[in-house]
Amino acid sequence: xxxxRPEDLGEGERERWRELRAAADVPRNPFMEPEFTTxxxxxxxxARVAVLYDGxxxxxxxxxxxxxxxxxxxxxxxxxxxxxxxxxxGLAWDxxxxxxxxxxxxxxxxxxxxxxxLFVPYAAEEHATFVIDVEKGYETYESVLRTQSPKFLKTxxxxxxxxxxxxxxxxxxxxxxxxxxxxxxxxxxSAQYRRTGRRDRFAQEWITRLVGRLAETxxxxxxxxxxxxxxxxxxxxxxxxxxxxxVLACWFPAYDPxxxxxxxxxxxxxxxxxxxxxxxxxxxxxxRGPAEYKxxxxxxxxxxxxxAATRPGVGAALYWLSREPxxxxxxxxxxxxxxxxxxxxxxxxxxxxxxx
Numbered sequence: 092x093x094x095x096r097p098e099d100l101g102e103g104e105r106e107r108w109r110e111l112r113a114a115a116d117v118p119r120n121p122f123m124e125p126e127f128t129t130x131x132x133x134x135x136x137x138a139r140v141a142v143l144y145d146g147x148x149x150x151x152x153x154x155x156x157x158x159x160x161x162x163x164x165x166x167x168x169x170x171x172x173x174x175x176x177x178x179x180x181g182l183a184w185d186x187x188x189x190x191x192x193x194x195x196x197x198x199x200x201x202x203x204x205x206x207x208x209l210f211v212p213y214a215a216e217e218h219a220t221f222v223i224d225v226e227k228g229y230e231t232y233e234s235v236l237r238t239q240s241p242k243f244l245k246t247x248x249x250x251x252x253x254x255x256x257x258x259x260x261x262x263x264x265x266x267x268x269x270x271x272x273x274x275x276x277x278x279x280x281s282a283q284y285r286r287t288g289r290r291d292r293f294a295q296e297w298i299t300r301l302v303g304r305l306a307e308t309x310x311x312x313x314x315x316x317x318x319x320x321x322x323x324x325x326x327x328x329x330x331x332x333x334x335x336x337x338v339l340a341c342w343f344p345a346y347d348p349x350x351x352x353x354x355x356x357x358x359x360x361x362x363x364x365x366x367x368x369x370x371x372x373x374x375x376x377x378x379r380g381p382a383e384y385k386x387x388x389x390x391x392x393x394x395x396x397x398x399a400a401t402r403p404g405v406g407a408a409l410y411w412l413s414r415e416p417x418x419x420x421x422x423x424x425x426x427x428x429x430x431x432x433x434x435x436x437x438x439x440x441x442x443x444x445x446x447x
Contacts, residue, residue: 235390
Protein backbone atom coordinates (compact mmCIF):
# COMPACT_ATOMS: atom_id res chain seq x y z
CA UNK A 92 0.00 0.00 0.00
CA UNK A 93 1.12 3.56 -0.70
CA UNK A 94 -0.20 6.83 0.73
CA UNK A 95 0.02 9.80 -1.63
CA ARG A 96 -1.11 13.36 -1.94
CA PRO A 97 -4.05 13.44 -4.40
CA GLU A 98 -2.09 15.48 -6.96
CA ASP A 99 0.65 12.81 -6.98
CA LEU A 100 -1.62 10.09 -8.35
CA GLY A 101 -0.56 9.02 -11.82
CA GLU A 102 -3.00 9.03 -14.72
CA GLY A 103 -2.92 5.22 -14.75
CA GLU A 104 -3.98 5.17 -11.11
CA ARG A 105 -6.74 7.68 -11.76
CA GLU A 106 -8.02 5.61 -14.66
CA ARG A 107 -7.97 2.48 -12.48
CA TRP A 108 -10.00 4.43 -9.86
CA ARG A 109 -12.58 5.27 -12.54
CA GLU A 110 -12.71 1.63 -13.69
CA LEU A 111 -13.41 0.47 -10.13
CA ARG A 112 -16.21 3.03 -9.74
CA ALA A 113 -17.71 1.94 -13.04
CA ALA A 114 -17.71 -1.68 -11.84
CA ALA A 115 -19.38 -0.86 -8.51
CA ASP A 116 -23.06 -1.72 -8.15
CA VAL A 117 -24.00 1.72 -6.77
CA PRO A 118 -25.02 5.05 -8.31
CA ARG A 119 -21.95 6.77 -9.76
CA ASN A 120 -21.91 9.72 -7.40
CA PRO A 121 -19.38 12.37 -8.54
CA PHE A 122 -18.15 12.93 -4.98
CA MET A 123 -16.51 9.50 -5.25
CA GLU A 124 -14.48 10.36 -8.35
CA PRO A 125 -10.74 11.24 -8.36
CA GLU A 126 -11.48 14.78 -9.58
CA PHE A 127 -13.32 15.66 -6.37
CA THR A 128 -10.49 14.29 -4.21
CA THR A 129 -7.92 16.18 -6.29
CA UNK A 130 -9.87 19.43 -5.90
CA UNK A 131 -10.02 18.93 -2.11
CA UNK A 132 -6.29 18.23 -2.11
CA UNK A 133 -5.63 21.62 -3.66
CA UNK A 134 -7.31 23.42 -0.74
CA UNK A 135 -6.74 20.98 2.15
CA UNK A 136 -3.02 20.25 2.74
CA UNK A 137 -3.75 17.15 4.84
CA ALA A 138 -5.65 15.37 2.04
CA ARG A 139 -4.25 11.94 1.19
CA VAL A 140 -5.10 8.87 -0.89
CA ALA A 141 -4.22 5.35 0.20
CA VAL A 142 -3.59 3.14 -2.83
CA LEU A 143 -4.25 -0.54 -2.05
CA TYR A 144 -2.52 -3.20 -4.14
CA ASP A 145 -3.26 -6.81 -4.97
CA GLY A 146 -0.04 -7.89 -6.61
CA UNK A 147 1.24 -5.11 -8.86
CA UNK A 148 -2.17 -3.66 -9.76
CA UNK A 149 -4.07 -1.05 -7.72
CA UNK A 150 -7.11 -2.78 -6.25
CA UNK A 151 -8.53 0.06 -4.19
CA UNK A 152 -8.28 3.66 -3.07
CA UNK A 153 -9.20 5.41 0.17
CA UNK A 154 -9.32 9.22 0.00
CA UNK A 155 -9.04 10.77 3.46
CA UNK A 156 -7.66 13.67 5.47
CA UNK A 157 -5.36 13.53 8.46
CA UNK A 158 -6.92 15.57 11.21
CA UNK A 159 -5.59 16.72 14.55
CA UNK A 160 -3.88 14.16 16.80
CA UNK A 161 -3.81 11.53 14.06
CA UNK A 162 -7.55 11.31 13.57
CA UNK A 163 -8.67 10.53 10.02
CA UNK A 164 -11.59 12.08 8.20
CA UNK A 165 -13.45 11.23 5.02
CA UNK A 166 -12.21 13.48 2.25
CA UNK A 167 -14.01 16.84 2.37
CA UNK A 168 -15.86 15.90 5.56
CA UNK A 169 -18.49 18.54 6.24
CA UNK A 170 -19.26 19.22 2.58
CA UNK A 171 -18.87 15.90 0.74
CA UNK A 172 -22.18 14.11 0.33
CA UNK A 173 -20.85 10.64 -0.54
CA UNK A 174 -17.85 9.02 1.15
CA UNK A 175 -15.92 5.79 1.43
CA UNK A 176 -13.34 3.57 -0.22
CA UNK A 177 -13.17 2.67 -3.91
CA UNK A 178 -12.47 -1.07 -3.99
CA UNK A 179 -12.34 -3.90 -6.47
CA UNK A 180 -15.42 -6.10 -6.01
CA GLY A 181 -14.69 -8.86 -3.52
CA LEU A 182 -11.47 -7.32 -2.22
CA ALA A 183 -10.95 -8.24 1.44
CA TRP A 184 -8.99 -5.87 3.67
CA ASP A 185 -8.69 -5.50 7.43
CA UNK A 186 -10.06 -2.11 8.52
CA UNK A 187 -7.75 -1.67 11.52
CA UNK A 188 -4.70 -2.54 9.39
CA UNK A 189 -5.78 -0.05 6.75
CA UNK A 190 -6.07 2.71 9.36
CA UNK A 191 -2.67 1.80 10.77
CA UNK A 192 -1.08 1.92 7.32
CA UNK A 193 -2.65 5.37 6.80
CA UNK A 194 -1.16 6.52 10.13
CA UNK A 195 -4.57 7.46 11.51
CA UNK A 196 -6.36 6.22 14.61
CA UNK A 197 -9.85 6.65 13.18
CA UNK A 198 -11.80 7.34 10.00
CA UNK A 199 -14.81 9.60 10.60
CA UNK A 200 -17.65 9.80 8.06
CA UNK A 201 -21.07 11.43 7.90
CA UNK A 202 -22.29 10.44 4.41
CA UNK A 203 -20.85 6.96 4.00
CA UNK A 204 -22.06 5.16 0.88
CA UNK A 205 -24.22 2.14 1.68
CA UNK A 206 -22.04 -0.49 -0.04
CA UNK A 207 -18.97 0.05 2.16
CA UNK A 208 -18.20 -3.24 3.89
CA LEU A 209 -15.00 -1.88 5.46
CA PHE A 210 -16.79 0.89 7.37
CA VAL A 211 -20.55 0.24 7.63
CA PRO A 212 -20.05 -2.04 10.67
CA TYR A 213 -18.66 1.01 12.49
CA ALA A 214 -21.65 3.25 11.70
CA ALA A 215 -23.42 4.84 14.64
CA GLU A 216 -26.41 6.13 12.67
CA GLU A 217 -28.21 5.50 9.39
CA HIS A 218 -29.70 8.44 7.51
CA ALA A 219 -31.83 8.81 4.41
CA THR A 220 -30.60 10.73 1.40
CA PHE A 221 -33.50 11.84 -0.80
CA VAL A 222 -33.45 11.16 -4.53
CA ILE A 223 -35.37 11.99 -7.68
CA ASP A 224 -35.49 9.18 -10.25
CA VAL A 225 -35.72 10.47 -13.83
CA GLU A 226 -34.35 7.30 -15.45
CA LYS A 227 -37.55 6.91 -17.49
CA GLY A 228 -37.68 10.57 -18.49
CA TYR A 229 -39.05 13.78 -17.06
CA GLU A 230 -42.61 13.16 -18.24
CA THR A 231 -42.68 9.94 -16.22
CA TYR A 232 -41.36 11.83 -13.19
CA GLU A 233 -44.12 14.45 -13.56
CA SER A 234 -46.71 11.69 -13.71
CA VAL A 235 -45.30 10.30 -10.43
CA LEU A 236 -45.61 13.75 -8.86
CA ARG A 237 -49.19 14.07 -10.08
CA THR A 238 -49.97 10.86 -8.24
CA GLN A 239 -48.07 11.40 -4.99
CA SER A 240 -48.11 15.23 -4.75
CA PRO A 241 -50.82 16.53 -7.12
CA LYS A 242 -51.37 19.81 -5.26
CA PHE A 243 -47.63 20.48 -5.03
CA LEU A 244 -47.00 20.08 -8.76
CA LYS A 245 -50.05 22.09 -9.79
CA THR A 246 -49.23 24.92 -7.38
CA UNK A 247 -45.54 25.07 -8.33
CA UNK A 248 -46.25 25.21 -12.07
CA UNK A 249 -48.85 27.93 -11.46
CA UNK A 250 -46.27 29.95 -9.51
CA UNK A 251 -43.80 29.57 -12.35
CA UNK A 252 -46.36 31.05 -14.76
CA UNK A 253 -47.14 33.85 -12.32
CA UNK A 254 -43.42 34.61 -11.97
CA UNK A 255 -43.25 35.03 -15.73
CA UNK A 256 -46.26 37.34 -15.83
CA UNK A 257 -45.41 39.53 -12.83
CA UNK A 258 -41.59 39.65 -12.83
CA UNK A 259 -40.63 38.91 -16.42
CA UNK A 260 -39.99 36.08 -18.89
CA UNK A 261 -38.66 32.96 -17.21
CA UNK A 262 -35.71 31.05 -18.63
CA UNK A 263 -33.51 28.30 -17.25
CA UNK A 264 -29.83 27.55 -17.89
CA UNK A 265 -28.71 24.09 -16.80
CA UNK A 266 -24.96 24.70 -17.13
CA UNK A 267 -24.32 28.41 -16.60
CA UNK A 268 -20.69 29.53 -16.96
CA UNK A 269 -21.06 33.14 -15.76
CA UNK A 270 -18.87 33.62 -12.62
CA UNK A 271 -21.16 36.44 -11.48
CA UNK A 272 -24.05 34.00 -11.17
CA UNK A 273 -21.95 31.73 -8.94
CA UNK A 274 -21.01 34.68 -6.73
CA UNK A 275 -24.69 35.60 -6.44
CA UNK A 276 -25.55 32.04 -5.41
CA UNK A 277 -22.88 32.03 -2.70
CA UNK A 278 -24.12 35.39 -1.37
CA UNK A 279 -27.68 34.05 -1.19
CA UNK A 280 -26.51 30.86 0.49
CA SER A 281 -24.41 32.72 3.06
CA ALA A 282 -27.39 34.93 3.87
CA GLN A 283 -29.60 31.84 4.21
CA TYR A 284 -27.15 30.21 6.63
CA ARG A 285 -27.07 33.35 8.77
CA ARG A 286 -30.85 33.83 8.56
CA THR A 287 -31.46 30.30 9.84
CA GLY A 288 -28.76 30.51 12.52
CA ARG A 289 -26.53 27.90 10.91
CA ARG A 290 -22.81 27.93 10.31
CA ASP A 291 -21.97 29.81 7.12
CA ARG A 292 -19.99 27.35 5.05
CA PHE A 293 -18.86 30.07 2.65
CA ALA A 294 -17.26 31.95 5.52
CA GLN A 295 -14.65 29.16 5.40
CA GLU A 296 -12.11 30.05 2.75
CA TRP A 297 -11.32 26.46 1.81
CA ILE A 298 -14.95 25.74 0.92
CA THR A 299 -15.21 28.85 -1.26
CA ARG A 300 -11.96 27.91 -3.00
CA LEU A 301 -13.13 24.31 -3.43
CA VAL A 302 -16.37 25.38 -5.08
CA GLY A 303 -14.41 27.72 -7.36
CA ARG A 304 -12.12 24.89 -8.47
CA LEU A 305 -14.99 22.47 -9.01
CA ALA A 306 -16.88 25.07 -11.04
CA GLU A 307 -14.01 24.83 -13.53
CA THR A 308 -13.85 21.01 -13.45
CA UNK A 309 -15.00 19.34 -16.65
CA UNK A 310 -14.57 15.57 -16.47
CA UNK A 311 -16.96 12.92 -17.80
CA UNK A 312 -17.77 11.66 -14.28
CA UNK A 313 -17.30 14.87 -12.27
CA UNK A 314 -18.42 18.17 -13.78
CA UNK A 315 -19.19 21.26 -11.74
CA UNK A 316 -22.65 22.41 -12.78
CA UNK A 317 -24.23 25.76 -12.01
CA UNK A 318 -27.95 25.91 -12.84
CA UNK A 319 -29.76 29.24 -12.82
CA UNK A 320 -33.41 30.25 -13.08
CA UNK A 321 -33.85 33.73 -14.53
CA UNK A 322 -36.88 36.03 -14.58
CA UNK A 323 -36.60 39.11 -16.77
CA UNK A 324 -32.90 38.20 -17.20
CA UNK A 325 -32.37 38.48 -13.44
CA UNK A 326 -31.25 35.44 -11.41
CA UNK A 327 -33.99 34.39 -8.99
CA UNK A 328 -32.75 30.93 -8.00
CA UNK A 329 -29.57 28.96 -8.52
CA UNK A 330 -27.90 25.70 -7.64
CA UNK A 331 -24.32 24.47 -7.77
CA UNK A 332 -23.60 20.77 -7.73
CA UNK A 333 -21.60 18.01 -9.39
CA UNK A 334 -22.71 15.63 -12.07
CA UNK A 335 -21.49 12.36 -13.51
CA UNK A 336 -22.90 10.61 -16.56
CA UNK A 337 -25.74 9.20 -14.45
CA VAL A 338 -26.04 11.22 -11.19
CA LEU A 339 -26.57 14.90 -10.45
CA ALA A 340 -25.43 15.48 -6.86
CA CYS A 341 -27.42 18.44 -5.55
CA TRP A 342 -25.22 20.51 -3.26
CA PHE A 343 -25.80 24.26 -2.82
CA PRO A 344 -29.31 25.52 -3.77
CA ALA A 345 -30.53 29.04 -2.91
CA TYR A 346 -32.91 31.70 -4.17
CA ASP A 347 -33.60 35.42 -3.99
CA PRO A 348 -35.81 35.97 -0.90
CA UNK A 349 -37.40 38.99 -2.62
CA UNK A 350 -39.29 36.61 -4.92
CA UNK A 351 -39.93 33.87 -2.36
CA UNK A 352 -43.70 33.97 -2.93
CA UNK A 353 -43.16 32.41 -6.37
CA UNK A 354 -41.23 29.42 -4.90
CA UNK A 355 -38.35 29.87 -7.36
CA UNK A 356 -36.29 27.16 -5.62
CA UNK A 357 -38.95 24.54 -6.32
CA UNK A 358 -39.32 25.69 -9.91
CA UNK A 359 -35.54 25.48 -10.26
CA UNK A 360 -35.49 21.86 -9.05
CA UNK A 361 -38.20 20.84 -11.51
CA UNK A 362 -36.25 22.42 -14.38
CA UNK A 363 -33.05 20.75 -13.15
CA UNK A 364 -34.81 17.37 -13.18
CA UNK A 365 -36.08 18.03 -16.70
CA UNK A 366 -32.65 19.10 -17.99
CA UNK A 367 -30.87 16.21 -16.24
CA UNK A 368 -33.22 13.70 -17.83
CA UNK A 369 -32.58 15.26 -21.24
CA UNK A 370 -28.82 14.83 -20.63
CA UNK A 371 -29.29 11.11 -19.88
CA UNK A 372 -28.82 11.53 -16.12
CA UNK A 373 -31.06 9.11 -14.25
CA UNK A 374 -30.81 10.26 -10.64
CA UNK A 375 -30.77 13.53 -8.71
CA UNK A 376 -29.38 13.07 -5.19
CA UNK A 377 -30.68 15.86 -2.91
CA UNK A 378 -28.58 14.77 0.05
CA ARG A 379 -29.40 13.80 3.61
CA GLY A 380 -31.35 15.89 6.06
CA PRO A 381 -35.13 16.37 6.18
CA ALA A 382 -36.67 19.30 4.31
CA GLU A 383 -40.19 19.98 3.15
CA TYR A 384 -39.10 20.63 -0.43
CA LYS A 385 -37.30 17.26 -0.54
CA UNK A 386 -40.42 15.46 0.64
CA UNK A 387 -42.39 17.09 -2.17
CA UNK A 388 -39.84 16.37 -4.92
CA UNK A 389 -38.45 12.96 -3.98
CA UNK A 390 -39.31 9.63 -5.55
CA UNK A 391 -37.27 7.56 -3.10
CA UNK A 392 -34.50 7.36 -0.53
CA UNK A 393 -31.05 5.81 -0.23
CA UNK A 394 -29.18 4.99 2.96
CA UNK A 395 -26.02 6.77 4.10
CA UNK A 396 -24.18 6.32 7.37
CA UNK A 397 -22.52 8.42 10.06
CA UNK A 398 -19.88 7.29 12.53
CA ALA A 399 -16.19 6.39 12.67
CA ALA A 400 -14.03 3.33 12.26
CA THR A 401 -11.39 3.24 14.98
CA ARG A 402 -8.47 1.05 15.95
CA PRO A 403 -7.65 0.34 19.59
CA GLY A 404 -5.59 2.96 21.36
CA VAL A 405 -5.52 6.50 22.68
CA GLY A 406 -6.64 7.91 19.33
CA ALA A 407 -9.95 6.06 19.47
CA ALA A 408 -10.62 7.42 22.96
CA LEU A 409 -9.78 10.95 21.82
CA TYR A 410 -12.19 10.59 18.90
CA TRP A 411 -14.99 9.43 21.20
CA LEU A 412 -14.42 12.29 23.65
CA SER A 413 -14.27 14.96 20.94
CA ARG A 414 -17.17 13.86 18.74
CA GLU A 415 -19.45 11.21 20.16
CA PRO A 416 -21.21 13.24 22.91
CA UNK A 417 -22.13 15.96 20.38
CA UNK A 418 -23.31 13.41 17.81
CA UNK A 419 -25.49 11.68 20.40
CA UNK A 420 -26.98 14.99 21.49
CA UNK A 421 -27.87 15.83 17.88
CA UNK A 422 -29.40 12.38 17.39
CA UNK A 423 -31.45 12.76 20.58
CA UNK A 424 -32.94 16.05 19.31
CA UNK A 425 -33.57 14.77 15.76
CA UNK A 426 -35.65 11.84 16.97
CA UNK A 427 -37.95 14.07 19.05
CA UNK A 428 -40.05 16.33 16.78
CA UNK A 429 -40.95 18.85 19.49
CA UNK A 430 -37.31 19.30 20.48
CA UNK A 431 -36.24 19.50 16.84
CA UNK A 432 -38.85 22.21 16.18
CA UNK A 433 -37.71 24.14 19.23
CA UNK A 434 -34.06 23.86 18.14
CA UNK A 435 -34.95 25.14 14.67
CA UNK A 436 -36.81 28.13 16.09
CA UNK A 437 -33.90 28.86 18.43
CA UNK A 438 -31.42 28.81 15.55
CA UNK A 439 -33.57 31.19 13.53
CA UNK A 440 -33.91 33.56 16.50
CA UNK A 441 -30.13 33.51 16.93
CA UNK A 442 -29.77 34.32 13.23
CA UNK A 443 -32.09 37.31 13.56
CA UNK A 444 -30.15 38.58 16.57
CA UNK A 445 -26.87 38.35 14.68
CA UNK A 446 -28.30 40.35 11.78
CA UNK A 447 -29.79 43.08 14.00
